[in-house]
Amino acid sequence: MKHLKRWWSAGGGLLHLTLLLSLAGLRVDLDLYLLLPPPTLLRDELLLLGGPASSAYALNPFSASGGWGRAGQLHPKGRELDPAAPPEGQLLREVRALGVPFIPRTRVDAWLVHSVAAGSADEAHGLLGAAAAASSAGGAGASVDGGSQAVQGAGRDPRAARSGPLDAEEEEKAPVEPTAQVPDAGGCASEENEVLREKHEAVDHSSQREENEERVSAQKENSLQQNNEDENKVAEKPDWEAEKTTESRNERHLNGTDTSFSLEDLFQLLSSQPENSLEGILLGDTPLPGSISDGMNSSAHYHVNFSQAISQDVNLHEAILLCPNNTFRRNPTRTSQSQEPFLQLNSHTTNPEQTLPGTNSTGFLSPVNNHMRNLTSQDLLYDLDVNIFDEINLMSLATEDDFDPIDVSQLFDEPDSDSGLSLDSSHNSTSVTKSNSSHCVCEGATGYCTDHESSSHHDLEGAVGGDYPEPSKLCHMDHSDSGFHGDLTFQHIFHNHTYHLQPSAPESTSEPFSWPGRSQKIRSRYLEDTDRNLSRDERRAKALHIPFSVDEIVGMPVDSFNSMLSRYYLTDLQVSLIRDIRRRGKNKVAAQNCRKRKLDIILNLENDVCNLQAKKETLKRERTQCNKAINIMKQKLHDLYHDVFSRLRDDEGRPVNPNHYALQCTHDGSVLLVPKELGASGHKKETQKGKRK
DNA sequence: ACGGCATGTCATAGT
């Protein structure tokens, strides 16, 4: 154990995670042990839940692309080990001697997270207690909290002593010891050996599961002797019988008659009943070296979403976790939350009410990132920026042959997400912190929007794409805490402020991310759509690297425009283009207004025409009415005329012929009967008329 | 293929 002691003395530590998983009201407590490397070793991978299978996942929080992902993808080839690191393999063996049942997949200077059996935990605590004493003498200042649950399982793990019949049986089932896979204990395992070891671990996975089941079966008995006997019996059983045992045990679990449960059972439940939730995980007993976690010896309550950890490529099915004292307890008050699995990390702390920043009132946090963020928020992982996890997730996805940005966006669009990186600025489920940056993505990209531009491509447009962020906004995106660094592809995609010189030029040279496989089609389609959606001036501006958006150029006041031109160093060509863009843009708007105005005028004229036509019809009707009235009046006058003549008599008493005479009105109102042939002689007529009256 | 329509652009006159 000297290497492990050295590890401890050098400032390394052991993080004891007491996990309380709750699954649809059932809870299970389990212990996880995280080997924390000394500060001098903080440049390599953290192997989380490193299981015997080939799907162990590593965390590399300190590299530029650190984050969650498969260990093999993250493992920087050819890196140099820290000279302070213990010889590779030695520490492995010692870790294994502690009863850690899993094979570290990366070098021993990686961070190792293991689930250990209770007996192992006990021994680990004993060892680390001694190590802590040594480290305290050396100034490391680490403390070890044994943890009740670890103590409960004391001596139950036959692996702890690496002896006994079950140990031999397990050796038969898993004949290849992890450390034996390391060809050179003191040297660096080659990549080839690493792959071989992974394969072998995958093969050994089933036997490891059986071992776990055996261990859980043994835990049902209170007697250590009975445990050993049972385990021996179970170990001698054939596989089908062991499976039968597991099934019956599962049935008892489901019936609530048995409180023991293995994580294997738990994960089977999870896989078969996705609605079930891992409700909570308690983080407790976190002895940390002082250099790592000053003030963290009294750990706090953490709340993380464990199901998200599963969904984020942390294959817990394959990472067999041993939990000697795992018990499921029904929690009827939590049934409503079963749809939202989460991991709760609590600690037996002196400050139990402490709530970590970033946790919401209900203790829900979305992904495992939050889990890790809570840890980092307490400097638990050396200020590990959890956002790196998201990045490396994307990067690991990007390196997959079947990587599809759509899938990524779908990942971001998961409904229960509490964040929103999305290509479309709407949702993001992978990271809370990423939501901020992604939100900025959208805001920055859509800061300007002409109403005639389609909004469908807003998010995809760069600064020259019609939706330019203001220059002051170009750096508005908050990457400081997002972990989205320059090598993250999507940042480049959605924040294209580079103004590629020629649209036809191969832009791949400026894209650090290569679109793999079928994604090339999506990329080309995206580029086509982007370019096609650009106006001519936008493409021109893009070609000339105009650092302003078209909307800015057109929309800003002339004073600001002139000052902008004077403030920036621009070539004559650029200035000319900018002025042309402004002129054309304004003229475009003017033309639109003019046409709109013209249309309005036309509409008004059409209205006038309609009104005038209506008025004309009205007048026509009135005229007709008047004509009718006139005719009636004429008829009446005619009738009256003849009536008057019928009553008139001449000097001889004969009727006056109206064809020879006419009636004539004088100015004084008198009426004269005038012969028509003599009508010209008015005076005579008046005389005759006067005589008759 | 052709015409109608919408839109962008240019030239030019007016403000």
Next chain:
DNA sequence: AGACTATGACATGCC
């Protein structure tokens, strides 16, 4: 004088 606006004319793309 320069910037802006209005508008006719033309070109282009889409339906």
